[in-house]
């Protein structure tokens with residue numbers, strides 16, 4: 001029998017993209033509820049209970065409710081794309097490239113929390129430098145980022161695209177998260193192995209998909225005042241042999257004039273860049289990804305495949 005997959009929230013932004021990524025797969029059976037019934041709790045409970053893997057693409061509260069519906073069910077495994085369980089130690093963090101052991105942990109897990117799009121970029125840059133002993137845990141980190149507007153789900157998509165809407169946003173680019181209490185900060189701190197919460201400054205541009213996450217650092221405040229080359233070598237060693245996360249060669253970074261947030265759209269890939277000038281004492285670490293790819297739906301399918309042993 002083929003494993004049954006249920007995407008709860010399949011008609012939303014993340015859910016739809018997962019459905020598209022699974023279309024045509026012969027090794028699984030995707031079970032589904034009609035769009036008009038998407039909030040029918042009885043039907044959802046039935047589907048959740050009969051799935052081998054449930055992928056939750058819901059707001060945080062609805063995700064918690066779905067997990068509660070599965071209490072006592074020993075068979076349905078869960079991948080949650082919401083923020084609800086990302087810092088919960090009883091859940092496995094679904095970032096396959098986090099450390100060499102992470103793939104195996106995801107493969108055997110009953111509960112997997114899919115990383116947030118911004119944290120995927122920030123943690124990918126920070127954690128290897130913490131593990132290499134180059135980045136002090138109390139370094140005052142800033143994370144600056146821009147996302148395509150699909151990152152805000154159906155509501156933000158409507159605000160950006162529907163000019164007739166009362167809450168239409170006409171700006172070509174805007175900053176938000178201005179209280180510095182964005183829901184992704186605890187996740188970045190925990191999985192970035194930081195003692196001090198990063199200052200997170202996100203923004204949205206008038207493009208549907210794509211993302212850039214930047215972490216600028218002063219090299220003289222790092223352990224041993226490393227060179228640009230040493231920072232690059234630490235990242236390259238951490239991701240050696242990986243196909244999803246790619247550390248771009250220093251030669252490429254030193255000749256690039258610009259970075260386009262949409263370059264990896266519709267892929268599950270992420271590129272990491274080390275920008276700066278050797279001897280200048282500063283580095284800007286940059287992650288480029290699709291917020292709906294490695295930042296959400298792509299990572300969810302990658303985790304599902306690990307759990308299925310596919």
Ligand SMILES: NC(=O)C1=CN([C@@H]2O[C@H](COP(=O)(O)OP(=O)(O)OC[C@H]3O[C@@H](n4cnc5c(N)ncnc54)[C@H](OP(=O)(O)O)[C@@H]3O)[C@@H](O)[C@H]2O)C=CC1
Nearest residue numbers: 009011012013014057058059062081082150151153154296
């Ligand atoms: N978009 C992105 O780039 C990313 C999103 N995520 C996370 O994925 C999750 C889904 O986000 P996204 O797809 O963007 O959101 P959307 O708003 O686009 O989709 C959410 C879907 O869930 C449905 N839904 C909401 N509440 C309930 C409920 N109580 N019961 C059943 N269905 C419900 C919505 O239905 P309705 O149309 O009726 O509201 C909608 O179809 C969120 O937790 C988000 O944080 C994670 C990483 C990136």
Ligand SMILES: CC(=O)N[C@@H](CCC(=O)OP(=O)(O)O)C(=O)O
Nearest residue numbers: 081082083116117118147151152
């Ligand atoms: C542009 C935009 O609004 N982005 C969302 C985050 C998108 C995302 O990653 O969802 P999770 O919170 O589930 O990780 C935000 O800032 O709240």
